Amino acid sequence: MPLTYLFNPENDLALAADVDRYTAPAPIRRLRADLALLPMWIASPGSRIIAPADDAEFLDFCKSVIDGLDGIGIYDGEPSQAMPWGWSRSVRNELLRAGVECNADDAMLSQLRRLSSRQTTVDVLQRLDAKGVDIPAMPKVCHSLAEAAAAVEEFDAAVLKMPWSSSGRGVARVDNSFFPTYENWVSGIVRRQGFVVCEPYLDKLQDFAMEFYVEGGQAAFKGYSVFFNNQQMSYDHAVVASTAELRRRLxxxxxxxxxxxVQTAVTECLEELLPESYxxxxxxxxxxxxxxGGALAVNPCxxxxxRTTMGVVSSALGDNVVHSGCEGVMRVLYHKDKAALEQFKSTLQPPRFSDRRLSGGTLLLAPITSESRYTATLTIV
Structure with a gap:
């Protein structure tokens, strides 16, 4: 049965709400609408994407210039199996209403919600530590304001994180002297979500990720993503190149x-923690x-x-879309109004292709309309 993909970037917030029908904030609903076709870049042959019918023209253009997109189309109600960006009770109900088959039952969704919290990060680090992998100081799961205050005092420079949050939201850099400023914020998180995670602030040199596909209890390494966050700790852009080239960079x-x-140990942890049904x-x-002391190290988790991430997309683009020997940058940008959008469009250089791969200019990763406020692009640098 073919797969039907859905871009639902609000999923982390839907998990936090844990309701049958979740309504995301307006900006995230706009992001979802503008980038509905984004899963096409990771979709399997013959699959479908839930997107407006008008997006078929953009999809057809991409098929005409890039290999690997044959058979992918816009969902029109045919029998298929759901493959959302991420799973929640809300998205399951949405997909069922659209006529897409879902194998996620209540027990699986409850387990995935628990595993999607930042408690799992701590669990993985504990398992990695037991396997002999070098890790930084262990984060602390704090169930009260007093526990959070003690953790920040111990680390001095710390990062506080909500159990469930999205795109850098719910993350705060806190020094011991400034913790009183965050007391109401921490108390609210503990009241609503049960705990807050406190981890040591590290002298970061480079963010990256390892991307996996899990099926039948087996985790397969799919590639790296090398990315950069902005000052708000939200995703800014990613380097797009082949897996081999990204490895050389690391x-x-x-x-x-x-x-x-790290790759071997993390693979083992995922296979130990995740249900076979996922x-x-x-x-x-x-x-x-x-x-x-100055030595460089990897924080392995x-x-x-x-869920699917922007890193999964950038990794696939590097291996399947960017021309060999080229390097690109993937960006997701917000444009405050139509004038800003038009100004942005005027700066874009048309894409150039060699051997049906992107070799120059900028490729749109989703179509732009007059109503768009978010854009996703891949630019050769």
Whole structure:
């Protein structure tokens, strides 16, 4: 049975709400509408994408210039199996109403919700530590304001994180002297979501992730993503190149054995933790950081994303779309009004292709309309 993909970037917020019908904030609804076709870049042959019928023209253009998109189309009600960006009670009900078959029952969704919280990051780090993988100071799961205050005092420079949040929201950099400013925020998180995670602030040199596809209890490594966050700790852009090239970039910081040990151990952890019924992507965010003595190391689990991520997309683009020897940048940008959108469009250089791969200019990753406020692009640099 073919797969039907759905871009539902609000999923982390829907998990936090844990309701049958979740309504996302307006900006995220706009993001979802504008980038509805984004899953086409990771879709399997013959699959369908839930997107407006008008997006078929853009899809046909991409098929005409790039290999690997044959058989992918807009969902029109034919029997298919659901493959959302992420799973929640809300998205399951939405997909069922659209006529898409869903194998996610209540027990599975409850388990996935629990595993999607930042408690899983701590669980994975504990397992990695037991396997002999070098990790930074262990994060603390704090169930009260007093526990959070003690954790921040211990780390001095710390990062506080909500159990469920999205795109850098719910993350705060806190020094011990400024913790009183965040007391109401922490108390509210504990009241609504049960706990807050406190981890040491590290001297970061490079964000990256390992991307996996999990099916039948087996986790398969799919590639790396090398990305950069903005000052609000939200995703800004990613380097787009082949898996081999991204690995070479990471080897500028750490040796090959470190990457291989981390990959093997994280694969084992995912297979130990995830239910056999889960089929889908998992992105494990990591970080190259500098220890107090100056040595470079890898934090092997900054966060476990039990869903598709922008890193999954950028990794696939590097292996399947960008021309060999080229490097690109993937960006998701917000434009405050039509004038800003038109100004942005005027700066774009048309895409150029060699051997049916992108070799120059900028390729839109989803169509732009007059109503668009978010754009996703891949630019060769």
């Amino acid at each position: 080897l500028m910081f750490v040796d090959a054995s470190t990457l291989d040990i 089929s889908g992507y998992v992105g494990v965010d990591m970080m190259v950081y500098r220890k107090s 900054v966060e476990v994303n039990l």
